Amino acid sequence: MASFSFILLLVLLHVVMLFNVGDSGEMVSMEDGELLGLFEVMGSLLDDPTWAQMHPQPCTETPWPGVQCELMVQEDGQQDYSPTIFHVTKIHIGNDILTPPCKPNATLSSKGLMKLPYLKTLSLFNCFNVTPVSLTSSLFENSSLSSLEHLALVSNPGLHGTIPSSLGYLQSLRVLSLSQNMLSGEIPQEICGLVNLQQLDLSYNHLTGSIPQEIGKMKSLTIFDLSYNMLGGQLPSSFGQLQSLQKIDLGSNELGGRVPQEVGNMSRLVLFDLSHNFLIGPLPESLSGLKQLEYLVIQDNPINTCMPLFIGSLGRLKVLSFSRCGLMGPILTCLSILKNLTALSLDNNSLNGTVPSYIGSLPNLQQLNLSQNQLSGELLVTQEFINRIGMRLDIRGNNGLCIKNITSSEVKDPISCVSSTSGSVGNKSSWGDQEDECGNMSSNLYQSNWSPKTHHGYEFRLGFYKMFRVMIFMVLCIEF
Known part of the structure; x- marks a missing residue:
């Protein structure tokens, strides 16, 4: 030394x-x-x-x-003349620079950082793995890091403690990512004073308490991710003030109550994930105002109502999941308008009646899960539909529901209809009256291929959903 x-x-x-x-x-x-x-x-x-x-x-x-x-x-x-001086503006350490990126007993030198007043970007990935490290309030209390615009401390299992309220002093901050760490405690209200912040990601931690009502002050937010924590309470109505939001992911928390109707004011929203919480129904019809929405993920919430009619107003929907939500009644006929639909998941509910014939005509559908309901009758699909979906079609657990003229090798555990009486079986059923109620509304549902909520922290989603989250995050972030 x-x-x-x-x-x-x-x-x-x-x-x-x-x-x-x-x-x-x-x-x-x-x-x-x-x-x-x-x-x-x-x-x-x-x-x-x-x-x-x-x-x-x-x-x-x-x-x-x-x-x-x-x-x-x-x-x-x-x-x-004007002499010129070089200043350090970015420090980035991660697997793309070094392997391993940091030493086993790595720490963060607050004394050194305070000598870098022009630093704009500090990003440390997978650095703190052994020695416990915490964020001290003094690091952000003075003006030494007032130029910081991008702070990303990601995937550091040794980073623990609370989020310091002094982060609220970093008024130039545009990106704050503290995901995949061991942070605990409540979200400090002072963070809501970062009016220039565009991306806030605190996912995969152990945060508790509720989402601050003051979140509505962050008018520049486009990405807001608090998934995989232990946050409780209700969704703040101030969400409706965030007109620039494009992505909200609050999945895998302990949020309860009803979704506030003000959420329908977020007209630029593309992704809305409320999965694996304790939200109750009915969902507000004001959500019909989310005209740009492409991904609506509500699965694993005790909604316990009929399918919401506003779904038919969301014409851009590609993915919709209402798995394990206690949905009752028939499948709405107005879903037929959703021509962009790629994934539809209505499994593990109490839906009844027959499956509307339009399901087999949705041109972009790649996944369909109707398993574990009370559906009956014949599912009318074309051979082209079966060739496209194959094993991603699941209708198991519906007594009386069968697929017409399908062999067992083409879909997952099918029940083939023994006799094909009429191609219109099920077209006149209890769900038929819903068509007038839907009007010109349209909707999509997303297949639930994800693991149920078991614990918090580092429980990562598997399979398609993990790829889906990464892809959507990259798409929404690429402009930054």
Whole structure:
């Protein structure tokens, strides 16, 4: 340790005395205090005691892929020229830079970070795995990190403790991601004062308490993810003030009560996930205002009502899941308008009557799960439909429901209709009257291929849903 400090001082002294001439003939350099701060931060994270020696000029001659710098022009009215100075603006460490990215006993040097006042991005992935690390309030209380725009501390099982309320001082912050850690406690209300924040991801932690009502102040939010925590209480009505939101994921928590009608004001919403909670019905008809919605995931909630009529108003829907929601009554005929539907899941409910014939005519449907209901009659589908869906069609657990002229090798455990009496079987059933009630409304449902809610923290969804979440997050984030 002593030899490293000695080398560090020698390198620092050497760098402070170095100046390079830029293309414009101006002098370029790096402030000594800022360089020392960078060495301290990297020394606390990396398992490389020679890092400072190998990168004495990280902004110019000896760069490192995880560090970025920018030239800042100093304004000096007493000079005929404006000297330029490099400042560290980004530190990123993850598996894409190093494997393993950090040393086993990595810590976060608060003292070093406070010497980097121009830092805009700090992203550390899979760094804190052994030594317990917590976020201290003092790190954000002063103006030392006031330039920070992107803070991502992700997939760090050693990062524990509470979320400091002092994060509310980072008014320039646009992205805050603290997902897949061991953070606990409540969400501080002060975070809601980050009016410039566009993405907030606190998923896969152990957060408790309720979602702050003050969340409505964050008018710039486009992505809001609190999934896989232990949050309770009701959804705040102030959600309706978040007009820029495109994604809300509150799945796998302990939220209860009813969905507030103000949620229908979020007209730009593309993904809405409330799965694996304790929300009750009925769902408000104001959700018909979500005209841009493509993914509606309500599964595993005790809704215990008939299928909501507003579904027919959501013409862009691609995925809809009402699995294990206690739905009763018939399948709405107005779902036939949803031509973009790719996945429909109504399994494990108490739906009755026959399956509308339009189901087999939805042109983009790739998954259909109607299992474990009280449906009956013949499911009328074409051979093209069977060729497209195959084993992703599931009608098991419905006494009396069968598929006409289907062999057992084409679908999952089918019940083939022994006799085909009339192709119109089930077209005049108890659900027929629903067509007038739906009007021109349309809807989609999404197959539940996901594991049930068992515990919080690091329980990741499996199969298609995991890929689906990653793909949608990337699509919504790519513009940032």
